[in-house]
Amino acid sequence: MTTNDKDIVLHVADVHKTFGGLHALSDIDLQVEQGKTHAIIGPNGAGKSTLLNVCVGRLAPTSGAVIFDGHTLTGKKPHEINQVGVARVFQTPEIFPELSVLHNVMVPAFAKRDGSFSLNFMRHLDTQSDIRSEAESVLEDVGLVAQKDVHAGSLSRGDKRRMELAMCLIQHPRLLLLDEPTAGMSRHDTNTTIDLLKRIKERGMTKIIIEHDMHVVFSLADKISVLAQGRIIAEGSPEEVRANPKVQEAYLGGAH
Amino acid sequence: MFFMNRRDILVFAGFTILVLTMPIWLTPTGAAYPALMQTFAIYGIMVIGFNILFGLTGYLSFGHAAFLGVGSYTAVWSFKLLTMNAIPALLFAVLLSGVFAVVIGYVSLRRSGIYFSILTLAFAQMCYSLAYSVLTPITNGETSLQLTLQDPRVIDLAFTERGSGLPVPNLFGLPMTGLTGFYFCAVILVLAFFLAQRITNSPFGMTLKGIKSNQNRMDYTGFNTRPYTLAAFVISGMYAGLAGGLLAVTDPLAGAERMQWTASGEIVLMTILGGAGTLFGPVIGAWLVKYAENIFSAFNESVLHNFFSFLPDGMEEPFVWVAALFVGEGWHLTLGLLFMIVVIFLPGGIMEGVRRIGTLFRRRPDTSDGSAVSAKQQPAE
Secondary structure (H helix, E strand, C coil), X not given: CXXXXXXXXXXXXXXXXXXXXXXXXXXXXXXXXXXCEEEEECCCCCCHHHHHHHHCCCCCCCEEEXXXXXXXXXXXXXXXXXXXXXXXXXXXXXXXXXXXXXXXHHHHHHHHHHCCCCCCCCCCHHHCXXXXXXXXXXXXXXXXXXXXXXXXXXXXXXXXXXHHHHHHHCCCCCEEEEECCCCCCCHHHHHXXXXXXXXXXXXXXXXXXXXXXXXXXXXXXXXXXXXXXXXXXXXXXXXXXXXXXXXXXXXXXXXX | CCCCCHHHHHHHHHHHHHHHXXXXXXXXXXXXXXXXXXXXXXXXXXXXXXXXXXXXXXXXXXXXXXXXXXXXXXXXXXXXXXXXXXXXXXXXXHHHHHHHHHHHXXXXXXXXXXXXXXXXXXXXXXXXXXXXXXXXXXXXXXXCEECCCCCCCHHHHHHCCCCCCCCCCEXXXXXXXXXXXXXXXHHHHHHHXXXXXXXXXXXXXXXXXXXXXXXXXXXXXXXXXXXXXXXXXXXXXXXXXXXXXXXXXXXXXXXXXXXXXXHHHHHHHHHHHHCCCCCCHHHHHHHHHHHHHHCHHXXXXXXXXXXXXXXCCCCHHHHHXXXXXXCHHHHHHHHHHXXXXXXXXXXXXXXXXXXXXXXXXXXXXXXXXXXXXXXXXXXXX
8 A cells, every 4th residue: 555544534444244154244454545535336245235334333343343533433333423424325315304405404414513412402493594504505515405495205316315415415524425326316317416426525525435337436436446245356546447357257247 | 592483483472372361262162161271281281292202203102191190199299298389299290200201211212113102001001000009008099199187298387287178289379279270280381382392493303303204314414312312202201290290280189090001092192183293283182182071071962952953853863863972971982083084184183184274275385394484584683
């Protein structure tokens, strides 16, 4: 590695995960650099989602550790991991369908400002103008400000995803995990999302992306790790990975 | 800190007027007698608190009558041991039911959904058994806890001589009976409504709504949801304890049947009937159920004969015969039918019906519940 330790934001160190007899992840060692977009690709069942779940505390690794910015994330609860600056976009949008779009985006801002628990019930929502205007500006960013008063549940799938992204962005996370951010989107929506993610990158936010769509991966990633059968079989810049014969074999092998 | 927007002020003022003028507008319905209006106010408090847990946070407790019972017993003990003043009785009722809520909530909230409901039901039935038989020295079992002439009442008797008859609960000398009792309960109902309105419109209330909507997202958004749900549980338990205490203030005795699961079920029914998650709805549901229980159940055949007397001879009898099934003893049948109709056609309760009628009249799209706030101009602070 040419980078020194202080540029590494997330270090997945020697992680193993077994489900019964199945080795979902073996010898995973991953280093994500500050401000970079790191893509994890691989055929179905390669362990990509398992890896992401280990990073956010949804699954505990069988052995190994995940270290984020000096904090050991292993064994921490999801809300503790969020509070140190890790936000996550899910494969199927996880939103608050009954609340308005604006409120969906304001809720995460309260977690950021008041911590994981606060009995802030003597304040009125209408006096939280700082958070409201911040939410509006984030919605402006993702192009949803016109729909801020509609029920989030009535948004299209693509808009739900963009709103979920806004819910993460308002927290200014140090690390953003994106699980197939464009799955099920039209080509037009996919391109809008790519543009949006490129803009976030300019703000120096570190991102991990899991994606099937190679168009998305090669437009965004600074570095790619290829996962197959629970192991990292290749790692490098998009050009290196594209040229790697092992990768081509894994993809062909996975498809047939 | 006490900021309210225009909508809040309207809602709060409307509610206050509605509650305080109850003796006037209830007169035509035959329900304007103090004992029933006290019940209306007290169960209003009960369901406002229950709604914070069920309507806002999405946790359906089937054991809230336990806190009502704890509140009643505590208040009666306060009358027996210390003073007939209502204030300490209510304070103790709220505190002790809060303690019970912390314990029961801490255990029950380890699960959600149906398992949470079952756990609360189990706890409430345990409380009922304790009150009914095990803890007889404290609760007086099936004969109910009552005031006696030998009660120590240390604070009262330090200042006055023991009277000849049983004393009545008072507010610094003002006896809590009749209309005075009602207005006392009504003022507390208005305060309880105010607090619930604060909670609903605060970031805390928004967090509770988030938990109801998608708890998984809340976890990944950095909220520690357990203390939030526990806080909601304890707040609603304290509301129930306050209601139980008021039941004892207006009628100083406490029986175990107040804690039975049917009583808990009734609270759930009131809330759903009126509209869970709304501020007004549960209160209206409580009033309807209590009205049905007290007025409808008193209807008899002669009342029905009067009612159907406009019908031609021969028609009157069958009508009276059918209608008689639904009044008097059969008032549960009416309530059951009403409940079914509301749940099937208006899943959001009576408040949803009101909202639908409202949109019909206004003929413009209505943003739902609290989110309407953001659509209009904010008054200056």
